Amino acid sequence: MCEESSLSRRKVMKWVVLGIGAATTGVLGVPAVLSTFSPTIKHDDKKRWRPLGAKERFAEGKVISAKVETRLDKDFMHMTLPKDVYVWNKGQDEFVVYSRSCTDLGCPVKFDSGSECFFCPCHGGIFSKEGDVMNGPPKGPLHRYSYRLIDGYLEIDLSSVPVVA
Ligand code: FES
Structure with missing residues (x-):
């Protein structure tokens, strides 16, 4: 009787331990497998379109520097x-x-408001206000982001320009 009861407890404990192990594997293993087989960098719409601020922030006719936050999820x-x-x-x-x-x-590149040109400090590249190459080794114009206005706020599409740019 004692022996049988003890054996039964042992069986119950074995199944409890196996159950905890299976649950732990499920909780930790599924996200790890999904992460392995998903694209390394995800660009959902919220990450693609990033805010630059209210359009009034950018005075008409001027070229103004701004910062945008990008997300890296790898x-x-x-x-x-x-x-x-x-x-x-x-x-x-x-x-x-x-x-x-x-x-x-x-x-x-850095914009010079006096000459209204972009200057590259590395090899003498110069671009016009329109972004066209005026001098130096660059082979193409400055990359332009696609943009949109939502309720007076400017947003840019990060995927519209090559990642290295
Ligand atoms: S990196 Fe700009 S001119 Fe070479």
């Missing part, structure tokens, strides 16, 4: 990275949002 790494852009308000809700990365090797 495997277990999740972080926010600031990215610099230039915004040119052309008036009548028409904007140009430039990537600051030079199209030669990616150095950050």
